[in-house]
Amino acid sequence: MADSDIALHPPELKHHFDDAPQQLEASTLGMWAFLATEVLFFGGMFCAYTIYRHAYHDAFESTSRFMNVTIGGINTGVLICSSLTMALAVRAAQLGQKKALIWLLIATLTLGGVFLALKADEYHEKYVEHHIPGPGFQYEEPRFAQQAQILFFLYFAMTGLHAAHMIVGAGLLITLIVMASRNRFSSRWYTPVDMIGLYWHFVDIVWIFLFPLLYLIGHTK
Amino acid sequence: MSHPVVPIKVYVGIFLALITLTVTTVLVSKLELGEFNFVVAIIIAVIKATLVILFFMHVKQASTLTKLFVVAGFFWMAILFTFTLSDYFSRTWLPQVRWW
Numbered sequence: 001m002a003d004s005d006i007a008l009h010p011p012e013l014k015h016h017f018d019d020a021p022q023q024l025e026a027s028t029l030g031m032w033a034f035l036a037t038e039v040l041f042f043g044g045m046f047c048a049y050t051i052y053r054h055a056y057h058d059a060f061e062s063t064s065r066f067m068n069v070t071i072g073g074i075n076t077g078v079l080i081c082s083s084l085t086m087a088l089a090v091r092a093a094q095l096g097q098k099k100a101l102i103w104l105l106i107a108t109l110t111l112g113g114v115f116l117a118l119k120a121d122e123y124h125e126k127y128v129e130h131h132i133p134g135p136g137f138q139y140e141e142p143r144f145a146q147q148a149q150i151l152f153f154l155y156f157a158m159t160g161l162h163a164a165h166m167i168v169g170a171g172l173l174i175t176l177i178v179m180a181s182r183n184r185f186s187s188r189w190y191t192p193v194d195m196i197g198l199y200w201h202f203v204d205i206v207w208i209f210l211f212p213l214l215y216l217i218g219h220t221k
Numbered sequence: 222m223s224h225p226v227v228p229i230k231v232y233v234g235i236f237l238a239l240i241t242l243t244v245t246t247v248l249v250s251k252l253e254l255g256e257f258n259f260v261v262a263i264i265i266a267v268i269k270a271t272l273v274i275l276f277f278m279h280v281k282q283a284s285t286l287t288k289l290f291v292v293a294g295f296f297w298m299a300i301l302f303t304f305t306l307s308d309y310f311s312r313t314w315l316p317q318v319r320w321w
Contacts, residue, residue: 024224028287036294043298050302051309069247076243084236087277094226194224201277205270211243212262216250 012189024191031195035202042206045158049213052150059147064217066131066140067155071122072215075115076207082111083204090197093180096187102180105193108200109173112166119163123156132156155214162210165203172196224279235276242269 009015017023053060089104130138133153139145176193179185185193246265250258275281280291 025284025287028283029290032287032290032294036290036297039294039298040301043301047302047305050306054310073243073247077240080236080239080243083239083273083277084232087232088229091226091229091232094224198278201273204277205273208269208273209266212246212250212266216246216262217259 010188012186020188024194027191027195028198031198035198038202042158042161045154045161046209046213049154049158052147052154053217056144056147056150059144060151061217062141062144063148063151063155064215066129067215068122068125069215071118072211075118076211078111078115078118079204079207082108082115083201085111086197086200090190090193093185093190093193094187096185098180098183098185101185101193102177105173105177105180109170109177112170112173116163116166116170119159126152126156158210158214162203162206165206169196169200169203172199224282227276227279227282231276235272238272239269 010020013020013023017026085104085107089101089108092100092104126132130136131152133149133156137145137149137152139148141148173196176196179192242265246262249261249265252258254261274291280288283291
């Protein structure tokens with residue numbers, strides 16, 4: 001093989017891939033392998049939740065009236081909106097629409113910020129009500145105090161881990177906005193937009209399960 | 222690139238379905254259905270997650286190998302749940318001291 005044959009590939013295609021679809025397939029597969037580990041990461045917490053909900057059924061239901069369903073519901077809507085803008089951002093990247101891509105990424109980032117701000121307000125509410133597990137924990141129904149504390153611990157662990165993923169996602173979105181404004185993407189290569197889109201949608205899916213489990217259980221009582 | 226471009230109305234349709242399901246799950250939670258409240262909430266969450274995975278995450282158009290990876294993640298989680306819960310839920314079946 002002559003040296004000139006080796007360099008004959010477009011700049012966005014790494015030389016160890018045969019073609020662009022193969023390169024994209026490798027990235028997508030790697031991203032889903034990572035997301036599978038994330039499914040198990042959150043899965044362990046959902047499993048712990050299931051065990052304690054089964055063991056302390058009545059105590060868990062009694063906590064639901066202290067959950068802010070309005071903020072939780074609004075935040076669910078905010079995250080679904082951000083998933084739509086993210087999906088549209090990937091579409092804009094596919095079509096090479098730079099302006100639309102940047103604005104849709106900014107919209108996604110803003111909605112993520114709204115989610116985190118509402119979450120912070122909710123955490124503050126829990127602080128004021130002494131619902132943060134630890135020495136200062138107080139519960140309105142003393143017979144459930146110990147068991148309710150476990151629920152609030154799970155609430156903070158699960159929503160906190162989710163919020164940490166949102167913060168990482170916000171950092172990734174900022175990176176994408178900078179890269180897009182520096183013309184790093186084209187309709188032939190936009191893999192980071194696609195992959196971070198997958199991550200963002202995954203974080204949305206976690207919330208889709210957290211919302212009914214933490215906010216809506218025993219809501220009627 | 223290998224992904225075909227999806228029309229905007231598909232994304233908007235999925236978005237509207239997700240919002241409708243969210244409103245439904247909040248409304249259903251206000252009804253008194255006993256343990257079915259939990260079952261309905263989980264079914265609606267699974268439908269929403271499936272819509273996001275298939276359409277927003279483009280798994281519907283993905284290769285068979287990618288689909289296998291997606292299913293594998295959730296299959297492993299099912300193993301995690303099955304083994305852990307079969308232990309915890311069956312501990313009281315035997316005439317022994319309760320450990321938890």
